[in-house]
Amino acid sequence: QVQLVESGGGSVQAGGSLRLSCAASGLTESRYCMGWFRQVPGKERERVAAVGGDSPYYTDSVKGRFTISQDNAENTLYLQMNSLKPEDTAMYYCAADRCLNEYDFTLFMINPTFWGQGTQVTVSS
DSSP states (O other): OOEEEEEOOEEEETTOOEEEEEEEEOOOSSOEEEEEEEEOTTSOOEEEEEESSSSOEEOGGGTTTEEEEEETTTTEEEEEEOSOOGGGOEEEEEEEEEOSSHHHHHHHHHOOSEEOOOEEEEEEO
16 A cells, blocks of 8 residues: 655745655555645645656756755655745645656646645745
8 A cells, every 4th residue: 555644744934945754655566757746725735746757846046946856765755835925825745646658657647546635834924
């Protein structure tokens, strides 16, 4: 059974930093895509950053501020968020899916199979 457990959310002032972590267990396949999504109540879910394709993905609004990374030995995914803005306020979710090729990565970006419970990030101005 796949489990994804996020941590590291919190409240910060604009310009501050947070690092989100996602501890994964039960990933038995040889290759997985993993990523971070976020959602604000009343709005559509947004892809933030992901790894597992040919190159890391970042949505335009976080490029240069957020960095996604993995510790494969610890089965942990990270999202380092710097220069945070109020518009980054959202519930952040970790997601994962089996990925063997770029097509699988594309499907993962649309609708991942496995999700964590989410961690709230609040940025005040």
